[in-house]
Amino acid sequence: MRIDVVTIFPEYLDPLRAALLGRAIERGLIEVGVHDLRDWTHDVHRAVDDAPYGGGPGMVMKPQVWGDALDAVCGPDTRLVVPTPAGRPFTQETARAYAREQHLVFACGRYEGIDQRVIEDAARRMPVDEVSIGDYVLVGGEAAVLVMVEATVRLLPGVLGNPVSAEQDSFSDGLLEGPSYTRPEVWRDLAVPEVLRSGNHALIDRWRRDQALERTLLRRPDLLDRLPDGTLDQRDLAV
Ligand SMILES: COc1ccc(Cn2ccc3ccc(-c4cc(N)[nH]n4)cc32)cc1
Numbered sequence: 001m002r003i004d005v006v007t008i009f010p011e012y013l014d015p016l017r018a019a020l021l022g023r024a025i026e027r028g029l030i031e032v033g034v035h036d037l038r039d040w041t042h043d044v045h046r047a048v049d050d051a052p053y054g055g056g057p058g059m060v061m062k063p064q065v066w067g068d069a070l071d072a073v074c075g076p077d078t079r080l081v082v083p084t085p086a087g088r089p090f091t092q093e094t095a096r097a098y099a100r101e102q103h104l105v106f107a108c109g110r111y112e113g114i115d116q117r118v119i120e121d122a123a124r125r126m127p128v129d130e131v132s133i134g135d136y137v138l139v140g141g142e143a144a145v146l147v148m149v150e151a152t153v154r155l156l157p158g159v160l161g162n163p164v165s166a167e168q169d170s171f172s173d174g175l176l177e178g179p180s181y182t183r184p185e186v187w188r189d190l191a192v193p194e195v196l197r198s199g200n201h202a203l204i205d206r207w208r209r210d211q212a213l214e215r216t217l218l219r220r221p222d223l224l225d226r227l228p229d230g231t232l233d234q235r236d237l238a239v
Helices: 010-017 019-026 063-073 092-098 116-122 142-153 164-168 201-219 221-225
Strands: 002-007 031-036 078-089 103-107 128-132
Touching: 002 010, 002 063, 002 142, 010 019, 010 031, 010 142, 019 031, 019 142, 031 063, 063 103, 063 116, 078 092, 078 116, 078 142, 092 142, 103 142, 116 128, 128 142, 201 221
Parallel strands: 002 031, 002 103, 078 103, 078 128
Antiparallel strands: none
């Protein structure tokens, strides 16, 4: 997979080259390119924004600059992803779909966003997703891209040391992850739940499922409404 990011703050994407993602790049599992949008500006001031038609606060990012940048960066197999507060929700399902793509280009807006004609024009040539990572407002798209790239790349074969965890992690079975524990057995007079030290794996699995159900019911009851039919058995419903 190749990932390209276009931004006016290339340094904001430096974390992509650290830790797990950095190792995935070094191992050739992914290629990452970060591009400064100002490289496609046409004037001495290297302007990327202008006042909004119809008035209103803030500035809008110019279509000409974005058009030239995306013409240069996108290819025949590109899916263009545009973070925006007004986007469809980015979920684990989105991450799984993106992990199957050959080439992702992320367009990081700033100011009040990018001239909508940039998205309309790109959609003539490639799939374009306008996505939100949550119901809160950021200052630009860069932080959202870091989130989406991490959620996507961790699903690629060979990236995670323990691939099972990508399947079993939160949201993969529709429930939240339950609590985890490690040594010592007692810490500040708090003991690890007895069942986890029992060695009875059927009991441990059942306890973990109960914990996941309880946590989901308490923190994200909305997820329970979305579970595929048959996900919860009679035992689950008794929790
Ligand atoms: C019209 O309202 C606004 C429009 C843009 C902005 C600032 N901004 C500029 C580009 C950009 C890209 C993504 C996001 C974003 C994504 C999520 N989930 N929250 N915020 C925010 C962004 C603020 C408000």
